[in-house]
Amino acid sequence: MSASPFDHPFLSGLLGDAEIYAHFSAEADIAAMVQFETALACVEANEGVIGAESADAIERGLADFKPDMAALHDGVARDGVVIPALVKAMRQAVGTPHDEKVHFGATSQDAIDTSLALRLSDVLAVLEDRLRGVVAALQSLETAQGSVELMAHTRMQAAIPVTAARKIASWRLPLERHIERLEAVRRDVLVLTFGGAAGTLEKLGDKGPAVRMRLADALGLRDIDNPRHSERDGQAVLANWLSLVTGSLGKMGQDIALMAQNEVGEVKLAGGGGSSAMPHKQNPVGAEVLVTLARFNATLLAGIHQSLVHENERSGAAWTLEWMLLPQMAVAAGASLRAARVLLDGLEFRPQGAT
Template structure:
């Protein structure tokens, strides 16, 4: 039994997203952290920060590293972050004479935030593909049903007749705008974190900026000098974008649920949820799920704005809050896009005679 609906034994059937979930699994997170440490050693060796032979040797010795999760769990409870215990395990795996060159000049936030940047980049690519497909799907629905007459409603009251195209446009157009602004939003999180203890790379001296640029190039991330340890605007903007996407899908779901009511009958659902007590019903489960996910993300985004408030050069509290909220928002957005695609496949506007 899980406290999260996204990986719950049966709620995940409604709200889960396996593709997105894999990116936020502990194995994926630790895997990216180890890649960071391996890449750091390679570029530092190339830049002459550590012995030339240390980089390739550290990379080789850590290629098949398997962490001890129980030790990481205990270490995180003690230290508030996983990196001290992880680095201890990595140094033990490397052994002498190169153990001391593992994690040289870096701090815990460098490793954790770079892992997040890499995984958010992958998640964003999945979301963009789904968003593009959904926009195309709505275009196809418009081509097929756009000229069917429906009743326009203002303030929940019947107004005047409008073509279905008007309804569909109110669902599709915001998604087009979300996709247009996506590149800028993702650029705000596709950023290397590398600054050392307080963002000054003091252990690397004059080679700090060189190593930072090389490391960013290695991962295909933007180099930020100084690093953005306590500047969380990019992450919060990404969270806000997620909430905008799910909010738009929630509006679509709400409209479809209302139009599919027996009394309205303006939309027919080819598939829906059954009732244990009333077998004649076809419940608009997908539409309702979109509304729930929209409200969920709208609730969490305020917490992400709270996580902007870091004390000085790093905040344990604000950073931890981000860990708790952001993965759930990405999961909710992935689930909403998946649900919307399935819902639209079952939607048909009904011609009134």
């Protein structure tokens, strides 16, 4: 048993997803926060908030920036967020007299939430590509085997004969709807967070809106008038979408596991699933993984809804809960899509009465 199966040396073979997980690594987070700070200095120089020489010094000083992870560890233990220790290290890398212009006008949440948005852009691109791949695999399966006759089951009891195409459609159509929903999800989460201490950009005066718009453009994120420091509905929309994806794949996995039972025998699975005690068995491992990850994300979704409850302008507790849950949900969705594709590539429908 492990505290996290997603990066476990062997459990990750079943439940992990190295590609998605990499976007939530400390290294990826720091790189995105450095990108934010460098772009911030550049646009502030363009608007005359800081000098061009300061922006140049910040860009040079952070080009190969590698912070001391132990110092960041101790800083988070003390401050609850990484930015005070990280900005201190950044300022040391930039050096005097330009060090005080690093992070000028921003607050910790601006850097942390914008880092998340930048990384989610890549994560959602990967998930969309995989989702389309699963839909394409289902379409191919329907073309090749859709005419195979199966027994429909309602309330776990045999009902009437149907074709495999009917079963496949019930797996494919929800996934197509999730693709359609993704653009709205992107609009909710791929936004710039930039508001300063309490969302007013008070240090930038009348330059604030112009800096914010330039910064959003530079980072490829949507500009919004009011930073969502304590408005976490966008993250909840993303979490809901992730749970919908894994839930739909879980329904497919549950169907396949039932159809693969020896007494039913309506599908044949390729490879794997061996038993240490019963060598005759071929366990439906891939299908079971889809069910597990669906239930996992459904459980975590309730926690994300708890993280909506921010007090006043910022909550340390609700925000920290979000850090704990949202990355796991994204990795679970990635792993589920990967497992679904492997499962479908080795799936063969068997007509009723076939041996």
